Amino acid sequence: MDSSVRGIRSLAHPRGPHTKAVIMHALTPKDIPSSFINASLRERRAIVVPELGDVVWDDLDFFGWRTPKLPLAAYVVIPVDGDLVGIVLRQVEQRTLARTQCAWCEDVTLPNDVVLFSARRAGQAGRNGNTVGTLVCEHFECSQNVRRVPPPAYLGFDAQAARRRRMEALRTRVTDFARDLRDNT
Numbered sequence: 001m002d003s004s005v006r007g008i009r010s011l012a013h014p015r016g017p018h019t020k021a022v023i024m025h026a027l028t029p030k031d032i033p034s035s036f037i038n039a040s041l042r043e044r045r046a047i048v049v050p051e052l053g054d055v056v057w058d059d060l061d062f063f064g065w066r067t068p069k070l071p072l073a074a075y076v077v078i079p080v081d082g083d084l085v086g087i088v089l090r091q092v093e094q095r096t097l098a099r100t101q102c103a104w105c106e107d108v109t110l111p112n113d114v115v116l117f118s119a120r121r122a123g124q125a126g127r128n129g130n131t132v133g134t135l136v137c138e139h140f141e142c143s144q145n146v147r148r149v150p151p152p153a154y155l156g157f158d159a160q161a162a163r164r165r166r167m168e169a170l171r172t173r174v175t176d177f178a179r180d181l182r183d184n185t
């Protein structure tokens with residue numbers, strides 16, 4: 001089955017049995033380089049896969065990392081429709097002055113910096129220089145941010161349900177971002 005068909009099926013049942021497909025499974029160093037959709041072969045070979053031994057996969061909606069060797073580069077691997085979509089991002093050098101909200105976790109407590117990243121689209125569009133910009137937590141703290149139990153907003157407020165909704169919303173936003181880069185080529 002091709003990926004567009006899978007995409008339609010999962011959209012038709014956003015809370016159905018296929019929701020499971022977006023949960024983050026443990027990645028191995030072998031999975032990571034081949035998942036990248038917007039990197040040339042040379043760029044893929046240059047990707048430094050971080051140490052994965054201590055990663056708690058259940059606490060992640062996507063896997064993102066930076067590398068000191070290439071301070072403006074950033075990498076994310078996002079589970080989409082049962083596949084992995086790896087994306088190379090580049091931090092746009094100019095730092096945002098005002099405190100900004102992350103487009104993925106939309107955390108309002110602003111525990112970390114949010115920076116502007118740019119990502120090339122997959123395929124010919126990317127080779128033509130077509131990019132997408134997004135404001136995201138500097139070190140991809142999004143999964144931790146949405147897992148903090150929110151303070152009670154009103155009497156009878158279900159904090160655990162609010163936490164679950166934030167996790168789902170984060171997954172939806174990162175998978176939408178990945179699909180947009182992968183499919184609009």
Ligand SMILES: [Zn+2]
Pocket residue numbers: 102103104105106107136137140141142145
């Ligand atoms: Zn975030």
